[in-house]
Amino acid sequence: MLRIDKQHRTTSSYSSIHIQFDRNPYDLSVKPVRCSTLNDISGYKQINANNHSWTVIASNVLDGTCYQLNINAPTPNSFRVTGDLHS
DSSP states (O other): OEEEEEEEEOOSSOOSEEEEEEEOOSOEEEEEEETTTOOBSSOOEEEOTTOOSOEEEEOSOOTTOEEEEEEEOSSOOEEEETTEEEO
16 A cells, blocks of 8 residues: 555535546555544545546545545556646
8 A cells, every 4th residue: 555645635626536547557446544543534446447537536525624645556656636746
C-alpha cells in the first residue's frame, strides 16, 4: 500500500472525491482516509488497468474534510484528484 502524504480538502464545490489516473498499467484500488486519524472515509474503489476516466471514490463527504489517499498498486502511478495534479 502506498499512502500519498499530500493532504486534500473537500469544499462546497467538491463534496465528492474524484480521481483520474494518467498512467495505470495494472488494476489498482484506492481509498480516501482522514488526515488526522487515517480512518477510512470510504472503502477501497477498484480501478481497472488503463482506465483514464474520472472515478468517484467517495461521495457526500462533509465540506472541509481533510483527506489523504491510500493506493494499492504494484507501481507508483501518475494521477489527478479533483483538479490537482500529482505524480
